[in-house]
Amino acid sequence: MPEADPFTRYAVERLRSTPFMPDGDAPEEMAFAASLASFRKLHERDWGGTNARGEALFVDAGYLESMTPNAFADIHDDRHFIGMHQALLVTIMDLALFAFTQSALFPTVGDAEGEASPSPAHGGVPGLYLLELTLRGEGVEAELAKHRVPQDADRHVMAVYLAMLMARFVWEHELAHCQLGHVLFLQIEGQGAHLSEAPFGPELVGRQPSRRSSVELSAIRHAFELEADATALRNCIAIQLENIENIPGIRALDPGLRIQMSVFGAYLMTWLFEAYGHHAAIEGAASHPEPMMRLASLQRTTRTLLGALDGFDAFHQGIVDQFETLIDALGVETQVRPSLNTTASTVTATVDLLAAFRFVQPS
Numbered sequence: 001m002p003e004a005d006p007f008t009r010y011a012v013e014r015l016r017s018t019p020f021m022p023d024g025d026a027p028e029e030m031a032f033a034a035s036l037a038s039f040r041k042l043h044e045r046d047w048g049g050t051n052a053r054g055e056a057l058f059v060d061a062g063y064l065e066s067m068t069p070n071a072f073a074d075i076h077d078d079r080h081f082i083g084m085h086q087a088l089l090v091t092i093m094d095l096a097l098f099a100f101t102q103s104a105l106f107p108t109v110g111d112a113e114g115e116a117s118p119s120p121a122h123g124g125v126p127g128l129y130l131l132e133l134t135l136r137g138e139g140v141e142a143e144l145a146k147h148r149v150p151q152d153a154d155r156h157v158m159a160v161y162l163a164m165l166m167a168r169f170v171w172e173h174e175l176a177h178c179q180l181g182h183v184l185f186l187q188i189e190g191q192g193a194h195l196s197e198a199p200f201g202p203e204l205v206g207r208q209p210s211r212r213s214s215v216e217l218s219a220i221r222h223a224f225e226l227e228a229d230a231t232a233l234r235n236c237i238a239i240q241l242e243n244i245e246n247i248p249g250i251r252a253l254d255p256g257l258r259i260q261m262s263v264f265g266a267y268l269m270t271w272l273f274e275a276y277g278h279h280a281a282i283e284g285a286a287s288h289p290e291p292m293m294r295l296a297s298l299q300r301t302t303r304t305l306l307g308a309l310d311g312f313d314a315f316h317q318g319i320v321d322q323f324e325t326l327i328d329a330l331g332v333e334t335q336v337r338p339s340l341n342t343t344a345s346t347v348t349a350t351v352d353l354l355a356a357f358r359f360v361q362p363s
């Protein structure tokens, strides 16, 4: 038998989990096989340089078979690992498909007028409902699933691209946790290096007593999330501005639309993570800032990166309006709305803590 690759070994031995290899023949899985391939290719020459301790960053990335929507960054035997759970992909894809069934969303793409603009079939976040059904062992009725898919072929394809851009934001966020020294810092602090995005999983195990208070550790973790978000968004936008997009279908789109969808996708992920928190029925997990705070912070990052460009205000308002339209179409209760002006909370300065561990500087 050939020796398993490092991610597979890590998944099986360390996480007691099974790696998920997307099926290149299944349309929805093919996109995620392409998403991981694209991410690896973008970083193949350099995962993020060398840190002050002289260590070069190298990252193994992969998917896990798991019905809890989550993503993580970790270090094990001096190798960084990042991963996404299969359920995260399912919910990203279902939300992206739902978005393009709404004629008010991206109205210039394809035959938007012809879309049925259905309500979510079960009064909630499309993918999460399907997950609950699956977890209860009930089948997903084909008839219900049909409504989730855009009628127009161009819009269907664009929904897949949106899902890929959302997944890219998640890859870049996890990579940022490695690049910015967060994972190494937590390991050295004895906090268990495994940084996971949703309040599930092994994050709370394996911690040792710390000389820092739980309030301080919580503030540090919040700062890590905001930093990772900012660096991820910067990288996603840079891929378009520097014209290094390597997914041919996305590369063929108008650059303005590519940036708009990249930013929209990043914003949507903050909202999805809030929905995952509700799904898990765990409120106010101490490890992550409030989703609204993350969204507000991302909006500031967008303005920092693009604000000087002509027509930025109208461009950004367009993204905000699309987001609000989608939330209204879903009919869900949420505080995560980009139109609400949330003032930034004070972010803990991490510069000194992380000087030895950072491979790159934060955005």
Ligand SMILES: [Zn+2]
Pocket (backbone or CB within 6 Å): 173, 177, 195, 196, 197, 224, 225, 228
């Ligand atoms: Zn994170």
